[in-house]
Amino acid sequence: MTNELRGKAAIVGTGHAGFGEAHGLTAYDVMAQSALAALGDAGLKLSDVDGLFCTMMEDSMPALMAAEYLGIQPRIIDGTMLGGSSFVNYLTSATMALEAGLCDVALIVYGSNQRTASGRLVTASRPPAYEAPYNPRYPISAYAMAAARHMHEFGTTREQLADVAVSARAWAQHNPEAFERGPLSREDVLGARMVGDPLTVRDCCLVTDGGGAIVLVRADRAKDFPKAPVYVLGSAAESSHRQISQMKDFTVTAARESGRRAFAAAGVSPSDIQAVELYDAFTINTILFLEDLGFCAKGEGGAFVESGRIAPGGVLPVNTNGGGLSCVHPGMYGIFTVIEAVRQIRGDAPGMQLNNVDLALAHGNGGVLSSQVTAILGSHDTL
Amino acid sequence: MPDAIGPDQIFQRALASKEILLPKCDDCGAYHFFPRVLCPHCHGASISWMQASGRGRVHATTVVRRKPERGGDYNVCMVELDEGVRMMSRVEGVAPGDVTIDMEVSAFIGEGDGDLLVLFKPVEG
Numbered sequence: 001m002t003n004e005l006r007g008k009a010a011i012v013g014t015g016h017a018g019f020g021e022a023h024g025l026t027a028y029d030v031m032a033q034s035a036l037a038a039l040g041d042a043g044l045k046l047s048d049v050d051g052l053f054c055t056m057m058e059d060s061m062p063a064l065m066a067a068e069y070l071g072i073q074p075r076i077i078d079g080t081m082l083g084g085s086s087f088v089n090y091l092t093s094a095t096m097a098l099e100a101g102l103c104d105v106a107l108i109v110y111g112s113n114q115r116t117a118s119g120r121l122v123t124a125s126r127p128p129a130y131e132a133p134y135n136p137r138y139p140i141s142a143y144a145m146a147a148a149r150h151m152h153e154f155g156t157t158r159e160q161l162a163d164v165a166v167s168a169r170a171w172a173q174h175n176p177e178a179f180e181r182g183p184l185s186r187e188d189v190l191g192a193r194m195v196g197d198p199l200t201v202r203d204c205c206l207v208t209d210g211g212g213a214i215v216l217v218r219a220d221r222a223k224d225f226p227k228a229p230v231y232v233l234g235s236a237a238e239s240s241h242r243q244i245s246q247m248k249d250f251t252v253t254a255a256r257e258s259g260r261r262a263f264a265a266a267g268v269s270p271s272d273i274q275a276v277e278l279y280d281a282f283t284i285n286t287i288l289f290l291e292d293l294g295f296c297a298k299g300e301g302g303a304f305v306e307s308g309r310i311a312p313g314g315v316l317p318v319n320t321n322g323g324g325l326s327c328v329h330p331g332m333y334g335i336f337t338v339i340e341a342v343r344q345i346r347g348d349a350p351g352m353q354l355n356n357v358d359l360a361l362a363h364g365n366g367g368v369l370s371s372q373v374t375a376i377l378g379s380h381d382t383l
Numbered sequence: 384m385p386d387a388i389g390p391d392q393i394f395q396r397a398l399a400s401k402e403i404l405l406p407k408c409d410d411c412g413a414y415h416f417f418p419r420v421l422c423p424h425c426h427g428a429s430i431s432w433m434q435a436s437g438r439g440r441v442h443a444t445t446v447v448r449r450k451p452e453r454g455g456d457y458n459v460c461m462v463e464l465d466e467g468v469r470m471m472s473r474v475e476g477v478a479p480g481d482v483t484i485d486m487e488v489s490a491f492i493g494e495g496d497g498d499l500l501v502l503f504k505p506v507e508g
Contacts, residue, residue, distance in 0.1 A: 129391070130417040131471040133498050136459045137447050145443035145461055152443075152484045197446040197480065245417075245461060245471045250443055 003234075003265050007383045009095035009106075010222030010229035013042025013215035014339045019328050020179045021116050022209040027058055028069045030211040030330075031111025035070060038213035043226045044105060049215075050075045051103030053090035057112060057123050057331045066109065076102045082239065083366025084279055087212075087335035088373040092235045098218045108338075111211030112330035120207060121331060128243040137196055140204060140282070142244035142368035144196035147284035149250040151198065156287065156302035158198050162189035164283035165202050165325050167311035172322025174312065175351025179208050180326045203283040205324035205333065212335040214342070219383075230342045231383060233359075234265030235375040244368045251299075255292035255363065255372040262361075263294070266376035270294040273376075274357045275344040276316060277337035279365040280323040286310070289363055290318070293374065312352055320344060321351055334364035334373075341377045358382050390418030393432060398492055398499040403435040405466055416468035437490035439464040439503070446479040458482050462503055464490075476504040 015037025018030035025033075031054070039046060052074040056062035063079030078093040080086060087108055094106035114122055127138060136142065150156045166186055172178035184202065192200035222229035238254035238261075241247045263269055270293060278289045287301030295316060296304040304310070310318035319325075321340040324333040341360035343349040358381050364373040388396070390406065397404040407414045410427030421428045444460035458479035463469050474482045475493070488503035 133495055133500050134459055134471050134473050135447065135457070135495075136471065141445050141447060141459045144445035145459075148445060148484065149443045194446075194448050196448065243417075243471075245469050250461075 003267070005095050005099060006233050006265055006267065007231045007378070008099045008219050009216045009232045010219045011214055011216050011232070011342050011377070012222055012225040012227060012229050013038045013044065014213065014342050015039070015041050016210065016212045016336070016339060018111065018113070019177055019210045020208055022113055023116055025113055025209070027056055027111050027113045028065065029111070030113055030209060031056065031066055031109055032069055034111055034211035034213040035107060035109045038107070038109070038215050041227060042215040044215060046070055046072055048105045049107045051094060051097050051106040053078045053094050053106060053108040054110065055079050055081045055086050056110065057114070060124055074103070082371035082373070084281070084332035084334040085237070085364030085366035085371045085373040086332065088235065088338060088362055088364030088375050089237050091232050091338065091375050092237065094216050095232050095235070098216060104217065106216040107213060108216070108335065109211070109213040110332060110335050112332070113209045114331045115207050115209045123331070131243055131245060139368050140196040140199060143282040143284055144199045145244060146250045146288070146369060147198055147282070150284060150287065153251055154299035154302065158190060159186055160302035160306050161198070161203055161283040161287070162186045163307060164280065164286045164305050164310070165189045167305065167308060167314070168280060168319050168323040168325040170308070170311040171320050171351060172326035175322050175327060177350045178322040178327040179206055180322070199282060205281045205329040206326070208328050208330050210328045210330035212339050214335065214338055228346050229380065230345045230377050231380070233268070233376045233378045233382060234262040235373065236261035236265060237371065237373040239371045241370050242367055247369060251288070253288050253292050253369050253372050255289050255374065258372040258374040259293035262374035262376050266378070268359060268376060272359050273361045274317070275320055275341060275354055275360040276318045277341045277360065278319060278323070278363045279333055279337055280319055280325050281329070281333065281365060283325070285365060286318065288369070289365070293361070293363065317354055320349065320354065334366070337362035337364060338375065338377070345377060345379050390420060390430070394418045395499070397432070398501070401492060403437060403490055403492065403501055404432040405435045405464070405468060406430045407433045414466040414468045416470050435490065436465045439488055439490070441474065441482060441484055441486040441488060442469060444482045444484060456480070462488060470501065472501055472503050474503045474505065
């Protein structure tokens with residue numbers, strides 16, 4: 001997105017469904033319940049939706065399946081599949097479609113029943129041919145090697161990684177929607193079952209059910225809806241690889257570029273951001289993205305997250321809903337970074353509500369650190 | 384043309400005759416891996432196959448934890464070959480947790496689930 005699209009689209013509704021365990025429901029059921037919730041939040045009906053922005057884990061034509069299930073005939077569909085970052089990426093395509101008049105009501109939606117269906121990550125994506133024979137555990141082995149490399153190059157410690165999970169849990173403990181709200185200490189994380197060195201099971205995101213949805217309209221009619229609109233001030237993407245073996249530097253992600261361009265489009269800088277919502281599939285993600293998005297210098301992410309500095313009452317509020325580590329992670333988490341950012345700005349966050357948030361950042365990650373998408377969202381005062 | 388073979392088969396057939404070949408761009412001279420019909424660096428489409436040195440070092444490593452009754456823990460790592468390309472592999476001959484970043488390794492052709500694979504062992508010394 002360029003500066004020309006700054007503030008041209010507004011989020012007027014968000015919704016979610018099936019958090020935790022959605023017994024008896026299919027992924028498409030959860031998707032549809034999420035859509036209804038978001039449209040209800042916006043005071044709109046499914047029949048108002050003429051733009052659909054959707055992908056799912058199960059199929060190769062999920063957007064068509066979703067449109068059919070919902071009983072709508074969209075004028076425009078974007079089903080670009082970048083992994084979990086897809087839903088942050090749709091902010092760009094939805095804004096373009098709205099601004100060009102290709103649709104009037106854009107619905108971004110996702111749903112999954114991964115936990116009750118199988119209890120593990122299910123994907124229609126094929127394992128890479130030159131990696132699969134070595135049986136990496138997908139995707140954790142890739143993130144584990146990125147973490148190992150960060151520790152090797154910068155002296156980042158397992159304790160610092162653990163503190164990311166501890167901070168996420170501290171936020172989740174304030175959020176009644178979060179799936180895991182029990183106490184979690186650094187020692188608990190370090191002593192948990194090792195799954196892929198140096199990451200224990202507590203360094204890894206949850207496997208839950210859940211869906212989310214977002215409704216966008218053109219900014220010129222954004223004030224006609226029940227909730228305060230939240231504007232898309234900037235969004236930008238960059239992809240660097242698909243397979244971890246093709247990632248040039250395991251300690252530098254394409255978030256450096258997506259972040260730089262999103263900030264430029266929005267005309268703000270990291271120090272202006274009041275709530276940071278990052279895709280924390282693994283504890284190393286939070287450290288990498290804080291560095292690459294410019295909240296701290298490369299290599300200093302470990303110290304930046306240490307001892308509650310990104311927890312409630314710390315120096316920077318990060319993943320204020322509890323993140324994918326403690327709130328919800330239904331296969332792809334990206335849409336929930338946007339939903340939490342919107343709710344913090346509107347002042348109706350389900351957990352700890354920060355004071356007077358006007359600017360928030362949502363960052364999506366897809367694949368194995370492959371696709372990075374950054375969005376800057378703002379209140380009416382930031383236009 | 385039933386006899387025509389692509390980059391994947393060239394690589395696999397070489398393994399079957401106990402050779403590790405790597406694709407190298409005729410235009411820019413850089414190696415790449417995985418095999419492709421073009422060079423991902425300069426996008427040249429003229430590729431030659433070169434005998435790999437088989438020498439490299441571990442760029443990153445992890446242990447995949449697995450219950451003993453399912454076969455136990457094993458190594459997954461990223462090896463950077465002297466040619467400048469990286470491949471996922473496994474270092475054998477040492478415990479999975481004893482594989483370290485920067486460890487010097489040499490390649491050999493092994494087997495896994497019926498497939499021929501490039502595997503590595505630590506360089507003695």
